[in-house]
Amino acid sequence: MAEEKKGSEIVAEVRDVKKTYLLGRKDVFALRGVSLSIRKGEVVALAGTSGSGKSTLLNLLGCLDEPSEGMVQVFGVATAGASDQALSQMRADRIGFIFQNFNLIPVLTALENVEYALIDRSMGARERTESAKQALARVGLGDRTDHRPDELSGGQRQRVAIARAIVHKPSLIIADEPTAALDKQTAGEILDLLQAIRREMDVTVIMASHDPLVLSKVDRVVHLSDGKVQDDAGRGAK
Amino acid sequence: MTLKLALRNLFRNSRRTALNLMIMAGGYSAVVIFHGFAANILEATRWGAVESQYGHIQIGNQKLWDRDSEDSFLERQLKDPGELKKKIASIEGVRSVSQRQSFYGLVSTGDRSVAAQIVGYEPEIEKEILNETTIIEGESFLKHTDSENRMIAAVGEGLAKSIGAKPGQTLTLIGQTADGGINAIDTEVISVFRTVIQEIDDTTVFVPIETAQKLLDTTTAERVIVKLKEHGMVDLAVPKVRAVLGEGERARVWKELARLYNQTEAFFASQNKVVAAIIFSLIFLSTMSAVSMAVAERTGEIGTLRAIGRRREDVLRLFVMEGGILGFLGSLVGVVLAVIAMAMINRASIPIVLPGASEPIPIKILYVESAFFTALFATVLAAICASYFAARRALKMKIVDCLKYNI
Numbered sequence: 001m002a003e004e005k006k007g008s009e010i011v012a013e014v015r016d017v018k019k020t021y022l023l024g025r026k027d028v029f030a031l032r033g034v035s036l037s038i039r040k041g042e043v044v045a046l047a048g049t050s051g052s053g054k055s056t057l058l059n060l061l062g063c064l065d066e067p068s069e070g071m072v073q074v075f076g077v078a079t080a081g082a083s084d085q086a087l088s089q090m091r092a093d094r095i096g097f098i099f100q101n102f103n104l105i106p107v108l109t110a111l112e113n114v115e116y117a118l119i120d121r122s123m124g125a126r127e128r129t130e131s132a133k134q135a136l137a138r139v140g141l142g143d144r145t146d147h148r149p150d151e152l153s154g155g156q157r158q159r160v161a162i163a164r165a166i167v168h169k170p171s172l173i174i175a176d177e178p179t180a181a182l183d184k185q186t187a188g189e190i191l192d193l194l195q196a197i198r199r200e201m202d203v204t205v206i207m208a209s210h211d212p213l214v215l216s217k218v219d220r221v222v223h224l225s226d227g228k229v230q231d232d233a234g235r236g237a238k
Numbered sequence: 239m240t241l242k243l244a245l246r247n248l249f250r251n252s253r254r255t256a257l258n259l260m261i262m263a264g265g266y267s268a269v270v271i272f273h274g275f276a277a278n279i280l281e282a283t284r285w286g287a288v289e290s291q292y293g294h295i296q297i298g299n300q301k302l303w304d305r306d307s308e309d310s311f312l313e314r315q316l317k318d319p320g321e322l323k324k325k326i327a328s329i330e331g332v333r334s335v336s337q338r339q340s341f342y343g344l345v346s347t348g349d350r351s352v353a354a355q356i357v358g359y360e361p362e363i364e365k366e367i368l369n370e371t372t373i374i375e376g377e378s379f380l381k382h383t384d385s386e387n388r389m390i391a392a393v394g395e396g397l398a399k400s401i402g403a404k405p406g407q408t409l410t411l412i413g414q415t416a417d418g419g420i421n422a423i424d425t426e427v428i429s430v431f432r433t434v435i436q437e438i439d440d441t442t443v444f445v446p447i448e449t450a451q452k453l454l455d456t457t458t459a460e461r462v463i464v465k466l467k468e469h470g471m472v473d474l475a476v477p478k479v480r481a482v483l484g485e486g487e488r489a490r491v492w493k494e495l496a497r498l499y500n501q502t503e504a505f506f507a508s509q510n511k512v513v514a515a516i517i518f519s520l521i522f523l524s525t526m527s528a529v530s531m532a533v534a535e536r537t538g539e540i541g542t543l544r545a546i547g548r549r550r551e552d553v554l555r556l557f558v559m560e561g562g563i564l565g566f567l568g569s570l571v572g573v574v575l576a577v578i579a580m581a582m583i584n585r586a587s588i589p590i591v592l593p594g595a596s597e598p599i600p601i602k603i604l605y606v607e608s609a610f611f612t613a614l615f616a617t618v619l620a621a622i623c624a625s626y627f628a629a630r631r632a633l634k635m636k637i638v639d640c641l642k643y644n645i
């Protein structure tokens with residue numbers, strides 16, 4: 001296991017995790033014993049061929065799913081057996097999600113999509129709108145607040161999604177193939193944006209991707225193969 | 239924000255929303271119209287029962303109500319109806335007080351005799367029993383004001399036919415006098431009548447009370463009929479009437495006596511329930527199918543909402559809210575639809591023959607305010623329950639599985 005950044009605190013930890021899906025009557029082994037520690041402020045990419053278990057591991061780290069075996073701790077909390085309530089709270093408060101296909105709510109405007117991530121917060125409507133506007137401005141979409149997702153380009157949509165993922169000032173951003181639906185140049189811009197945000201907000205970013213561009217722009221690449229960690233390398237190692 | 243999202247989602251699939259709204263509105267208006275239809279028939283039946291049969295309150299001797307065969311004719315009679323009438327007339331809300339004497343007897347035109355219900359009443363007071371609409375041949379009792387010796391009779395249509403009685407003919411009434419003898423008097427038929435109740439038309443002869451008393455050789459009355467200024471006054475008037483009654487006299491309310499009305503009421507109550515159950519199940523199923531479709535289409539959205547921290551019940555609330563709004567809007571459209579349909583039906587005056595009635599009356603739909611509110615409540619409730627069940631099933635899916643669907 002790579003442990004270059006000594007001393008900094010651990011955001012997420014995975015120990016001997018196995019994940020099996022039941023497909024019909026057959027067990028599908030998506031993860032076959034994975035151990036991993038993610039430290040604060042890291043930008044980590046999970047790499048590997050299709051079906052190697054990247055999304056599965058990412059979902060576990062994002063508290064969207066629970067391991068079949070082993071331990072997943074996020075912010076010191078074991079996710080296995082935690083209540084829906086507690087995990088939802090954790091996601092709402094401390095995690096931001098970015099998806100391959102942006103996953104914006106089609107009937108809401110860019111601003112409303114971002115505001116929606118603050119819905120649980122005890123803040124006034126004004127304050128909420130203000131925060132959402134700031135987040136949109138940060139991703140360079142200050143002038144597109146009233147557009148619906150279908151009135152935006154792919155890159156713009158992903159920027160809205162990033163604004164939604166950062167508006168509540170999370171400690172962890174989970175991004176599954178954030179650039180896979182974008183052209184190369186846009187993908188580069190999005191990655192640079194994520195890096196900049198990471199520095200400004202001191203947030204940890206975990207991405208799943210097999211895009212070489214992504215892998216070249218992160219601090220650490222964890223290679224998965226057939227549900228196991230094949231290689232875990234720090235900055236510039238790959 | 240959730241409300242905004244719910245509303246936008248409803249308008250996003252406007253075709254499906256419109257279809258579901260129409261189903262709800264149709265169901266809603268059907269329930270309200272059915273209620274109004276039943277209410278009108280009930281009201282007509284009640285009016286008939288009170289005005290031409292029972293009055294609002296009847297006073298009779300306790301023994302009349304007991305129907306004990308041991309008791310003699312006189313024991314069942316009110317000894318001093320005139321005094322009783324005077325006492326009741328001064329009670330607030332009383333429109334009229336009159337006496338009646340009804341009994342079974344034989345009526346004969348000479349050729350043919352049949353048994354009949356002979357009803358003696360006070361035509362000057364109970365004008366509504368035989369009036370322009372009920373008299374189909376001949377003239378009113380009121381034209382014969384020579385009170386002492388008016389030996390006149392009005393014969394029901396069916397009875398008149400069976401004995402061949404016509405205005406101007408002599409009709410002999412035969413009955414048992416108060417002390418047990420048989421008596422007969424000749425009367426002149428002055429009219430043939432048709433009420434709304436066929437049974438009355440087939441069996442009844444109306445005569446002025448004096449005629450009846452003469453035949454029975456008595457000055458007593460069988461019962462005193464009280465009619466009130468307004469139907470709603472019954473509950474207030476009954477205790478006041480009871481307070482002035484003498485010994486052995488007992489008051490009964492029309493509803494205890496009106497069997498047909500009570501049967502009609504029970505029939506419509508259960509029919510209204512059945513209609514409502516069918517229609518609200520329909521609304522339930524249609525909403526359930528619409529919400530199930532919406533949930534299936536929006537699986538990716540559900541996954542996303544869950545991922546960004548919304549709890550299961552938050553998402554459930556969203557869909558239930560959509561269902562509730564749909565139910566509310568559907569009811570509003572239903573109100574409009576119902577009002578238009580009612581106006582059209584009422585204007586078309588479609589004839590209908592009621593059970594036990596002799597003549598068709600036009601269908602009329604009453605606006606039953608409470609039905610509008612109850613139906614609104616039931617529609618919204620059905621829609622909310624349907625959305626709840628449709629959405630709950632979908633929310634059992636795992637977040638990661640939901641996220642595999644595109645938005």
Ligand SMILES: Nc1ncnc2c1ncn2[C@@H]1O[C@H](COP(=O)(O)OP(=O)(O)OP(=O)(O)O)[C@@H](O)[C@H]1O
Nearest residue numbers: 021022023028030049050051052053054055056057
């Ligand atoms: N819900 C599921 N039910 C059954 N099997 C699943 C499920 N989700 C994932 N799998 C299986 O688990 C394995 C790992 O899948 P995963 O989605 O993590 O791969 P991945 O590395 O993200 O692939 P890709 O690059 O194509 O996204 C695959 O074999 C996949 O078929």
Ligand SMILES: [Mg+2]
Nearest residue numbers: 054055056208
């Ligand atoms: Mg994947």
